[in-house]
Amino acid sequence: MHTTFCIKRFNPELDTPVPYFQEYALETEPADTVLDALIKIRESIDESLTLRCSCRGSICGSCGMRINGHAALACKTKVISTTSGEGTVSVEPMNNMPVIKDLVTDMAGFWEKVQQVQPWLQPDAPEPTGEYLASSESMNHLTGVMGCIMCGACVSDCAALEVDQRFLGPAALAKAYRFVADPRDSVGHSRLFELNSPGGMWDCTRCMECIQVCPKGVGAMDRIMALRAKAIDEQVPSTCGSRHAEVFADLIYQKGRLDEPMLAVRTIGLNNMGQLLSYVPTMLMAFARRKVPKSGFFHRALPGIDRIRRLFLKVRDLT
């Protein structure tokens, strides 16, 4: 089939080093992956096209890039799945990291964040003479997150990182979860304490992009949510993030619906008037654009609230 690849290129050694798109027309086979296609381009059309690749089997994590706007491993993405037969496929370097050349990005920042979560087992001394005893379930559970190959796809497409580079990001947080959930690690509580700081687990906006784009089914966002649940269970100091979760649930129980002004007030806290007042312009703007419900700023409980509460309690008991 006839496919056009529209590839974002960047050569830092040009006189005016600016990114540009270049199109390559190629005959592809139904079995071809995007990596196969890029290699064909490199070998038969343009040798200078630069990318990282190695294993061809989605285990080394080298060929992370954005294909039709979403991060993926080129070696795991079939050309046919990205076009409806005859079409154009766009290929760009990963986002949220600097580009070195063409599709090659600088992942130093990515690794710095991984390093920040102290990603090594910290067991209680002394080591046993044999292996640590651990349940089969706990180890099997960890295979999910150890399946992460550090390709960077989740970080590339993370919406929170796009606006705040301080956020640890999904890969580092999933790596942190690998230790918090490891029964052999003894410093889980202090890990959670660290992750409770700004830039940590509460900065995820739950956009689900990391789950969507992960080629290995690691489910980074789910791991972040598991970290949050564990942090609340272990009573690490409350933050806006944890209060938001708790107040959210409580408001549903009280009123049967989300009471946004109250959510903001109780999450931020009346003792933090400065921050609360900073939201007033946003509120007024929302009001001007008729984004405020007819009932006004103050929400009453929904009719039939008793039934909602019974439902709420039932769900809570189940989980």
Added chain:
Amino acid sequence: MTSSYSYDVLILGAGLAGMRAALAAHAEGVSVALLSKVHPVRSHSNAAQGGINAALTDRGDKWEDHAFETVKGSDYLGDQDAIEILAEEAGQDILALEHMGVIFNRNDEGRLGTRRFGGQKRARTFFVSDFTGQAILHVLYEQIMKAHLVVFEEWFVTSVVKDDHGHCAGVVAFDIRTGGFSYIQAKAVIIAAGGLGRVYEPSTNAMICTGDGMAIAYRVGAPLMDMEMVQYHPTTLKGKGLLMSEAARGEGAYLLNKDGERFMESYAPNMMELASRDVVSRAEQIEINEGRGVDGCVLLDCRHLGKQIIQERLRQICEEAKTFANIDMTEEPVPIRPGMHYIMGGIKTDVHGRCWDLQDKWGGVPGLFAAGETACLSLHGGNRLGANSLLDTVVFGRRAGSCAAAYAKSVEEPKVSNTVAKPDQQTVQDLLNRKNTGDTVAAIRLNLGMTMNHHLGVFRDHEGMIEAQTAIRQLRDRWQQVGIHDKGQVFNTSLVRALELGMMLDCAETIVLGALTRKESRGAHFRTDYLHRDDEDWLKHILLYAQGEGTPRVDFLPVRVTQWTPQVRLY
């Protein structure tokens, strides 16, 4: 020349062997750096799926049994003193990995669980689902981060440097990201740069496996040993030849021909699908050659294992069959064929990873060490058992790291001339300046791979190998002329591929020369013109020394036999 970089121990390659060596050397208190042409977690150790062997005595297993099965697997070409160390120290190294944090599969008591692997009668393979290599690689990198070790990431080594006394003095390398050359001074260099799979096409190996480590050691005077011993894995996926782990057969999968027969019954009635890899690959190739295959393949049938086992223990290959062959393993058998997978040969080392040569002294390059697939002790002889390669990397990676550290403490800082990096820099500049001829590195590379697969595969004979030798010479001439289009300094992957091709051609030459020299059939080296193993004349290793542009010098070394005299090998 003084270098801005100076270490006691420099390790080339950051896969399992390299990182294990780095941790061992670091533990001895010397300064250590790792250098790799890719980020450590991109290393090819990732691809080891099935597991890692160890006979644990508290399980009623005996290391001697593991050692014997390794000796038998090697078709008696393995050196038995080295194999004894491998088997005896296996348990402690697996426990060390577990303590570092590897999430090995557990049994119902919460202790390490095992599965069965080929060529062995007991279940002694420890594993993490079917991504054991990846799980260990990432944990070793965690330990590297913990120790804050220096890693030269995405650097390419062009040569090992010797001082005036002929001792190893470090390497010349360039940073792929800037193109800038450096001399990196080191008292000891450990080459742990992996295999040479891409010399063949197809191969299960990643695109980075181009034999760089072997080639640079060979060029600087270290001998390569048993290079003719190239393993074809029995189960590689139709198409691109990706690996389908032996774990499938370990869990009980069948191999079927087009008539649905478990054909291994006629080749290895006792061990069936779990005979050693050379035996199974040959059986498959015979079935295919004699018309009992399916479209150039035979079938790997997992259906009777049930969905749960497949999804829990064979998750990755199940995914792989789906993605790359569009086959649901739980519903259909998978078409597979033998494919180039591993090289048993490599840089000749002793049991401490030192690149010794014949006279039991450091005649080659004192200060040079090797470990992992790059090295040849020889542990695997004519055929490696599944799940022994990961073990090889951690046991002998550790030993090489400790020994290199001790060596570095005992020697002075090496001194070399100020212009040590110049020749390599000039070679690269000349390559960049070369005019484009219309020929390409990719074309030469493909031609080389097809030639090797055709003439130096499962079955070999004199004429075919001579043809390959002639072809390789012509390919080398082409390589010396070929130009590259990308003239840049920054991340010039065309340049890297051109340099890799030079390494691959050196390796290919030694494979052919070794194979032409060995006039018998043993392990993976099966010659249709010499059908039998000949212990009288060939119970010995073949060593090859580079002689500049001339024909390499061939030498021999007897196999070290401790307790197992060679017997007829039946499975």
